[in-house]
Amino acid sequence: MSLSDDKKALICLIAGLLKDCNHVAVGAASPIPGAGALLAKAAWGTPQHVNILGSVSNNFFTGGGGELFDCAAQGRIDAFFLGGGQIDGEANINLMGRGEYPLSQPRWPGTFGSAYLYFLVPKVILFREEHSRRTLVDKVDFISAPGTSEDHVYRKGGPFGLLTSKGFFHFNKAQKRFSLMSVHPSSSLEDILDNTGFDFDYSADVPTTESPDPALLQLLELKVRTKIAEVYPNFTETIFAKAG
Secondary structure (H helix, E strand, C coil): CCHHHHHHHHHHHHHHHHCCCCEEEECCCCHHHHHHHHHHHHHHCCCCEEEECCCCCCCCCCCCHHHHHHHHHCCCCCEEEECCCEEECCCCEECCECCCCCCCCCECCCCCCHHHHHHHCCEEEEECCCCCCCCEECCCCCCCECCCCCCCCCCCCCEEEEECCCEEEEEECCCCEEEEEEECCCCCHHHHHHHCCCCCECCCCCCECCCCCHHHHHHHHHHHHHHHHCCCHHHHHHHCCCCC
């Protein structure tokens, strides 16, 4: 499987995770989640609403991040994506930097509204392509947004799962642990165990992630390609063969 095929497979997997949603919002610098949300809408008509920050034609927000936060507080966003320089086994994410804060080196972009959205959006999918012990750690160096909260804390939102270039994990909120649900064809259980810094639940016969439906791949090419190119032209040129 080529690099572009791997990315298309991730897009198709994300689409399947979103078809039970009505409104999906996607933050900046998120071409694969954005394409997945648009693909789900094109394939099944759900989500009905997709907002990609930075887009003109695929974004009905007029107030930028402020309107996104208002929608989340009103319970009008069903799914969102978060990443992090570090993600640990309790689904905590670190967006500040490696090492002890405030002396972190290197420094990363910062937390922005990640903790706010993590508490409010019911289906937060953690997405990080790089799957290594550098990124998936036992404990994050700084908690930008916590994966779970104490019982007395009001919280509607939280992590649904973690998707990487090697596999998909579901998050068990009661146990505060990830469970490996599938291994991508380009990886293996041994590979994931070797490259994951936190403990997680798994079975010896964990299934292989299903190959993308050819009909979905065709829809991705015909319907989604031009839409995602509006925001991410370089990404689109990278994963799709040039027309003509």
